[in-house]
Amino acid sequence: MNLIPFLRVIIRITYSEYLFVLVLFSLLFIFRFFVILNNRRYNRKEEYLASIFLYVMEMKKKFSWKSVPVYLHDPHLMLAVLEDFDSKFSDYYWDHLKKEVLEKYLSVYSEKWKKSCFWSRRSFVARVYFLDSEKADPLVVGRFLQDKVPLIRMLAASLAAFIASPKLLHTLFKVMKKEPINGRYAYYDAILNGDSRVFSYMKENIKTEKDLEIRSLYIDLLSARFDSSLLDYIEDDLHSKNINLRLVAVRALLKFPTKETEKKIIGFLKDPSAKIRVEIVKILPSLCGKLAIKKLTDTLNDEDWWVRFNSALALKKLGKAGKAVLEKQKDELTQAAVKYALSLPDENKKVV
Amino acid sequence: MKGKKTDKKEIFLVEDDEDIRRLLHYAFEKKGFSLITASSVKEALHFFKNKKNEELPLLCIFDRILPDGDGLEVYHKLKHKFSDFPPSLFLTKLSAEHDVMAGLKEGAVDYITKPFSLTVLMEKALKLLKSKGK
Numbered sequence: 001m002n003l004i005p006f007l008r009v010i011i012r013i014t015y016s017e018y019l020f021v022l023v024l025f026s027l028l029f030i031f032r033f034f035v036i037l038n039n040r041r042y043n044r045k046e047e048y049l050a051s052i053f054l055y056v057m058e059m060k061k062k063f064s065w066k067s068v069p070v071y072l073h074d075p076h077l078m079l080a081v082l083e084d085f086d087s088k089f090s091d092y093y094w095d096h097l098k099k100e101v102l103e104k105y106l107s108v109y110s111e112k113w114k115k116s117c118f119w120s121r122r123s124f125v126a127r128v129y130f131l132d133s134e135k136a137d138p139l140v141v142g143r144f145l146q147d148k149v150p151l152i153r154m155l156a157a158s159l160a161a162f163i164a165s166p167k168l169l170h171t172l173f174k175v176m177k178k179e180p181i182n183g184r185y186a187y188y189d190a191i192l193n194g195d196s197r198v199f200s201y202m203k204e205n206i207k208t209e210k211d212l213e214i215r216s217l218y219i220d221l222l223s224a225r226f227d228s229s230l231l232d233y234i235e236d237d238l239h240s241k242n243i244n245l246r247l248v249a250v251r252a253l254l255k256f257p258t259k260e261t262e263k264k265i266i267g268f269l270k271d272p273s274a275k276i277r278v279e280i281v282k283i284l285p286s287l288c289g290k291l292a293i294k295k296l297t298d299t300l301n302d303e304d305w306w307v308r309f310n311s312a313l314a315l316k317k318l319g320k321a322g323k324a325v326l327e328k329q330k331d332e333l334t335q336a337a338v339k340y341a342l343s344l345p346d347e348n349k350k351v352v
Numbered sequence: 353m354k355g356k357k358t359d360k361k362e363i364f365l366v367e368d369d370e371d372i373r374r375l376l377h378y379a380f381e382k383k384g385f386s387l388i389t390a391s392s393v394k395e396a397l398h399f400f401k402n403k404k405n406e407e408l409p410l411l412c413i414f415d416r417i418l419p420d421g422d423g424l425e426v427y428h429k430l431k432h433k434f435s436d437f438p439p440s441l442f443l444t445k446l447s448a449e450h451d452v453m454a455g456l457k458e459g460a461v462d463y464i465t466k467p468f469s470l471t472v473l474m475e476k477a478l479k480l481l482k483s484k485g486k
Contacts, residue, residue: 050371058378088372090467
């Protein structure tokens with residue numbers, strides 16, 4: 001290795017530059033040292049607090065604040081340990097301990113910080129409400145749902161789905177509607193893991209809801225629960241002019257593939273939206289055997305390339321009969337899709 | 353692996369959470385049992401490496417999510433290794449229906465999900481031991 005160019009650079013650096021680099025590295029080192037030291041101190045405190053809680057549970061004693069040294073009276077530390085324990089234990093003694101800490105200590109801070117301008121404090125309040133949702137202030141949760149920090153909005157969404165009061169749910173769906181599509185996943189998660197009353201609310205409101213965005217959210221979420229009664233309410237949505245709503249309604253319909261719905265599903269192969277035609281093409285192999293081949297042969301010449309591509313893949317899934325149709329294709333438009341589908345391994349054969 | 357070898361009746365626990373290990377250790381000690389604990393798949397398999405059927409613990413408790421694998425796999429391996437493997441419980445966060453069914457189908461006596469009640473767990477474990485005449 002030729003070190004001469006490197007050495008030349010080093011020689012050219014002045015003493016003041018050396019000093020600057022040295023000071024910079026020393027500062028970085030000192031900063032890193034204090035971060036590690038602080039983390040260790042925090043972990044020790046956490047362990048100590050956990051051991052006090054465990055002692056109370058082991059001895060089946062009632063919790064007393066006298067057993068907690070003053071330097072452990074840190075609300076963030078207390079909340080972290082409480083959350084950790086709450087995910088592990090559900091004893092009578094644990095519930096008593098949790099209630100005691102929440103009522104006599106953490107709720108004081110949550111009351112004080114619910115209007116804080118620091119997002120970490122607002123998140124603290126939401127987390128405290130999670131541990132004791134009965135004491136959660138619906139007004140504060142409603143405000144958090146419209147918070148400017150996404151993390152707070154998502155915590156509030158989970159809380160709202162847990163508390164499940166109609167007013168909060170109304171705000172929740174209004175806020176969810178405004179979020180971009182990718183930002184909605186946390187809300188979906190919160191609602192699907194929330195209280196069953198959320199689904200009763202949606203089922204009740206889907207009958208009268210006029211907002212198309214909110215309707216599509218209701219349909220999407222209700223269909224996730226495979227409740228076939230949903231089909232009674234989406235008849236108009238299946239023919240809506242709004243593509244997104246129609247797509248969600250068709251997707252919901254596809255979750256209930258019965259003999260009655262089969263005809264309706266196949267009818268959507270003539271839908272003006274390619275997105276919807278693709279959805280139908282994908283489900284055809286499992287929906288109807290021989291009829292699927294005939295329909296997929298037609299869609300293989302669809303005007304949209306994505307429909308053609310998915311038709312080729314679907315035909316490949318149908319085994320020998322589908323493969324025969326693909327091999328007969330000579331149209332230039334479909335060639336690329338057909339070639340790709342035929343190159344895929346057969347599904348029923350093991351790939352070595 | 354923690355827990356000294358004593359003349360006490362042994363119970364084996366695979367759990368990576370120290371708080372749960374400590375709490376169960378105390379609870380079983382109080383009832384006159386000695387709790388041997390392992391915190392990973394490796395430690396658990398090491399414990400059973402040179403054991404004979406007559407040296408097996410009276411009861412085993414397995415966590416599913418361990419740092420180096422699944423507790424269900426450990427149980428599966430041990431069950432096939434020993435002809436007389438003791439009754440076992442699962443104590444885990446995995447609460448989905450298929451997870452519970454996987455545990456029970458594998459042959460576990462019970463499947464307890466976290467957050468759990470210590471009182472209920474102890475009651476189940478002691479009843480199990482009593483029914484086995486221990």
